[in-house]
Each structure stands twice: as C-alpha cells, then as structure tokens.
Amino acid sequence: MITAQEIRNKTDKKYISFLQSLVEQKPFEKLVIRGDKSYTKSSLPEFEKEIQQIVSQSKERKGSGYTLEFQLVKTKFLASQNLPISIYFDTEKDFLKFLGKEKEVELFKSDVEKITNAFPELKDWIIKNALRVITNQMEWDNILKVCQYFKQNPKPNLYIRELPIKIHTKFIERNKSVIRELLDILLPEHVNSEYKEFEKRFHLKFSEPLIRFKILDKQISQEYFLGIDDLAIPISQFETLNLPIKRVLVVENKTTLYTTLTLPKMDRTIAIFGSGYSVYNLKNANWFFNVKLFYWGDIDAQGFEILSQFRSYFPHTKSMLMDKITFEEFFENDKGTPTGVSTKLNLTDEEQLLYDILKTNNWRLEQEKIPLYWVKENIL
Template identity: 90%
Template sequence: MITAQEIRNKTDKKYISFLQSLVEQRPFEKLVIRGDKSYTKSSLPEFEKEIQQIVSQSKEKKGFGYTLEFQLVKTKFLASQNLPISIYFDTEKDFLKFLDKEKEVELFKSDVEKITNVFPELKEWIIKNPLRVITNQTEWDNILKVCQYFKKNPKPNLYIRELPIKIHTKFIEKNKGVIRELLDILLTEQINSDSKEFEKRFHLKFSEPLIRFKILDKEISQKYFSGIDDVAIPVSQFESLNLPIKRVLVVENKTTLYTTLTLPKMDETIAIFGSGFSVYNLKGAQWLINVELFYWGDIDVQGFEILSQFRSYFPQTQSMLMDKTTFEKFFENDSGTPTNVSTKLNLTDGEQQLYEVLKINNWRLEQEKIPLYWINELVN
C-alpha cells in the first residue's frame, strides 16, 4: 500500500507536466496517483496508522488535495481491510493547494504570457523548461529587455557593460545561462555558432587573455620595444605580431620565464609563458608555424600532456629538457598529480616511454629545479 509520503513524492513529479499543459493550453484532467493496491505487513496498529496518515492529508479531511476511493481487499495477514484503490486530484485547485504552488503558478502564467507576447517563438523553449521560467521569475522584465536589444542589434561589437539597456550593469553577466539559451533561438542566423563563449558567440567585445613573452634578442628588443624585453599583449595582437623571429621557446611556468633572460644571447628568439594548459591561447598564432619551435615543461604527466596538446597545434614542436637523462640526473623523489588521461598522446617514442614511467610512479621533476648550468650546456 502506498504511504502518505509516497503520495507526496509522486504528486511532486507531476508538477512539470502540469506546467507544460498550461503552456500548451490543455484543460486539467483528473490526475491519478498510482499506488500498490495490496498490503503485506502483519501489524494491525501499523496498518491503521498508515491509513490514518493517508486520510489526514486527503480532500475529505482538509477540504483540498487528493480524493481517496476505498475497497474491501483481502490482505495476506490482516484478513479483509479497506484499502485505497484509487487516489486522484479532481481539480487544478486541489492539486496546486496540496503542493502549495498556487501563487507560484499564477506568476508562472503571467510570465508565460509576458514572454510569448514579446517572442512567440520562445513557446517551445518554455514547454521544455518550465522550471527555468519559475527560477527566473523576478527577472523576466530585464531578460526580455536584453533579448529585445539583441534582436534589434544582433552584432553590437560593444562590451557587455557598454550595452545601452536600462538594466543593472552586472545583470547580463549574472544571467548569461538563460540569456544565451534564448538568444540561441532568437538569433539563429546571426550567432557565432563556432564559439561557446558568450561574448564571442553574440559578437561582443571582451577582455582577451594576455600573451606574455620575453625577447631574448637585445637588438629586437631595442629596435621594436625601446629596450623593453618583458611584454604582455592581447591574444589578437599576438596573433598579428610581425617580428624577425626564427625561434620560439614556450615554457610552462612563470619562474622559468625569468630564467630564460639569464641565458646567453639568443638571436631572433623569444620565450613565451605558456601557463600550463593555457597554451591553447596560442593556437591562433599562425606565424608560429614558420619558426623553430620548442616546448619546455615540467617532467611530469601533465607536462607531457601539455606538450602533446601544443604539438597538435604546431606539429614541428620539439621538447626541450624533457628527457630521461635530465630527469634521472635531477629527480628529487617529488610526487606529481595523477592523471585520468587514457588517450594516445602526440609524443615521440622516447617521450612516450618517459611519460609511462612518470604515470605509473606518479613522479615529477619541476623545470625550476633544473640548474642553470645544465640549461646553458643545452643552449650552447
């Protein structure tokens, strides 16, 4: 036999489909809660208590809620007893008052009307996401203002906080999720579907990541940057960089970037701070295809995984100081970070063999721990 709590749980589960029926303008139909019509327990006091709990929450006792129909049923241990064979909600009011959702549904109806009056094409989204309408119940006026602006200006080319919309300056940033879902429907033809980032997807300006690099050729530093050798510029500017560079060294860690300035003069060379897996910010710099390219990372599983990632952008990439000899000479029994990567990496045979050793033993040699004299020997 079903319990009072099970009736509540099953009724809760009917709520979403009820909301959907409102949007589809389907009339309320008797809502049946299915339950077990048998009873297998042997305690009469327990049976009477469960029946009392079910009846106490019914329309008969409270004036609203579910209606119960009983039938005399022969049980396994308690002879014949009156069991509820049918549980149902007769009216919308009974259903909503039982769930204490009357006010919420009134607001939902109002919001649905508000949304569909402005954008009828959002009706299907509402049917699929009725709880999203309720979650954003206090925000729909402003959400619709944003959508109306983008509908008229599908390619604003402004920063989010520059948009001439009468809303709080942080409103769009706080509500990107729902706004994106709606704009994807409203601006199907105008969105940049290749990008998942909100600003890029909807043609907004955004704060770009900076690429930091050090110029290891003093002549280039003097001629193009007034002697400045430590530079950070937006990705888009880095992608269009035009310098007489023939060799590029990408390093994983910031400390190692400083170390590169202590190296002997390196003609036509720059060192880039890759910042771990953020090397993906470099993939659009097509001029890197035409230079001699080196990657220097930690000798651990992540270091080789980053190398593999970077090599997928620029196949000519060579690893630097990420070899077995260097590892065995300077390893100090440091532990690394375990990895869940199981796909084949884009590594040479020697790199792959070292990677497997590091992975099995969870070992790490950070690039900062390699002495300068060893680095200089390699460069020279």
C-alpha cells in the same frame, strides 16, 4: 499499499508535466496517482496508522488535495479491509494546494504570457525548460529587455557593461546561461556558433587574456620596442605579431621565463609564458607554423600532457629539456599530481616511455630545479 510520503513524491513528479500542459494551454484533466492495491503487513495497529496518515492529507479531511476511493479487499493477514484503490486530484486547485504551488504557478502563468507575447518563438523552449522559467521568476522583465536589445542590435560590438539597456551593469554577466539559450533561438543568423564564450558568440567586445613573452634578441627589442624585452599583449594582437622571429620557446612556468633572459644571446628568438594548460590561448597564432617551435615544461605527467595538447595545434613542436637524462640527473623524489588521462598522447617514443614512468610512479621534476648551467649546455 502506498504510503502518504509516496503519494507526495509521486505528485511532485507530476509538476513539470503540469507546467508544460499550461504552456500548451491544455485543460486540466483528472490527475491519477498510481498506488499498490495489495497489503502484506500483519499488524492491525500499523495498518490503521498508515490508513490514518493517508486519509489525514486527503481532500475529505483538508478540504483540498487528493481524493481517495476505497474498496473492501481481502488481505493475507488482516482479513478484509478497506484499501485505497484510487487516488486522484479532481481540479487544478486541489493539485496546487497540495503541493503549495499556487503562488508560484500564478507567477509562472504571468511570465509565460510575458515571454510569449514578446517572442512567440520561445514557446518550445519554455515547454522544455518550465522549471527554468520559475528559477528566473524575478528576472524576466530584465531578461526580455536584453533579448529585445540584441534582436534590434545583433552585433553590438560593445563591452557587456556598455550596452545601453536599463538593467544593472552586472545583470547579463550573472545571467549569461539563460540569456545565451534564448539568443541562440532568437538570433539564428547572427550567432557566432563556433565560440562558446558569450562575448564572442554574440559579437561583443571582451577583455582578452594577455600573452606574456620575452624578446631574447636585443636587436629586435631595440628596433621594435625601444629596448623593452618583457611584454604582455592581448591574444588578438599576438596572433598578428609581425617580427623577424625564427624560433619560439614556450615555457610552462613563470620562473623559467625569467631564466630565459639569462641565456646567451639568442638571435631572432622569443620565449612565451605558456602558463600550463593555458597554451590553449596560443592555438590560433598561425605564424608559429613558420618558425622553429619548442616546448619546455615540468618533467611530470601534466607537463607531457600539456606538450601533447600544444603539439595537437602545432605538430612540428619539439620538447626541450624534458628527457630521461635530465630527469635522472636532477630528480629529488618529488611527488607529482595523479592524472586520469588515458587517451593516446601526441608524444615521441622516447617521450612516451618517460611519460609512462612518471605516470606510474607519480614522479615530478619541476623545471625550476634544473640548474642554469645545465640549461645553457643543453638548450636547443
């Protein structure tokens, strides 16, 4: 036999489909809660307690809620007893009062009307995301203001906080997820769908990550940057950099970036701070295809995984100081970070062999621990 808690749980599960029926303007239909008509327990007091709990929450006792219909059923241990054979909600009011959702649904109806009046094309989204309408219950006026602005100005080319919308300056940033879903529907011809980032997707200005690099050729430093050899510029500017460079070193750690400045003069060469997996930021620097490209990372599993990632953008990349001889010379039994990567990497046979050893033993040699004399003797 169904318990009072099971009735509650099953009723909760009906809520989303009820909200969807409201959006579709379907009239409320008798809502049945399916229960088990059998009863196998042998204790009469326990039986009476369970029946009492079910009845105490019913419409008969509380004036609203579910209706019970009983039938005399012959049980295995308790002879013939009246068991609930039908549990149902007659009206929308009974259903909502039982769930305690009257006020929430009142606001939901108001929000649905507000949204569909402004943008009828969002009706299907509401049906699929009824609970998200409720989650954002206090925000819909401002969300719709944002949508209306973008509808009229699909390519603003402004920073988010510059947008001339009468909302809190941080509102869009706090509500990007739901606004993005709506704009994808409302602006199908203007969405820059190749990007996931909100700003790029909807033609907004944004604060770009900076690419930090050092110029290792003093002549280039003097001629192009008044002697400045340590720079950080936005990605978009770095991607269009036009310098007489023939060689690029990408290094994983910031300390090692400083080390590169102590190297012997390196003609037409720059060193870039890759910052681990942030090498992703370099993937559109197409001028890399016209230079010799080297990657120098930690000798650990992650170092080779980052090398593999970088090589997927630029297949001609060569590793630097990430070899077995260097590892065996300076390894100090340091432990690395376990990796769960199981896919095949873009590594040479020698790199793959060392990677497997490092991964199996969870070993690490950080590039900072390689002495400068060794770097100078073996670099490039």
